[in-house]
Amino acid sequence: MKNSEVIELSTKELTERIDAEKENLIRMSLNHAVSPLDNPMVLNSAKKDVARLMTELRKRELSEKEQSNS
DSSP, rough: HHHHHHHHHHHHHHHHHHHHHHHHHHHHHHHHHHHHHHTTTHHHHHHHHHHHHHHHHHHHHHHHHHHHHH
C-alpha cells in the first residue's frame, strides 16, 4: 500500500483498515509459526502497512487538535 493510497482514505476507512490489517498480520504470524510462509518478507510488508496507516491517523488527530486550539 502506498502513502498516496493511505492519504485518500477517510478517517473511518482508515480505522477500519488498521483493524483489518492488524488482524491479518496476527493471523499471518501465527500461521508462520506453525508452518513457514513461502515468502516471510510479507510479514515485514504487513507491519509497514500498519505503521503507515497508524501514522496517517495520528497525523490527522494532531491536525484536528491543532485546529481546535486555534
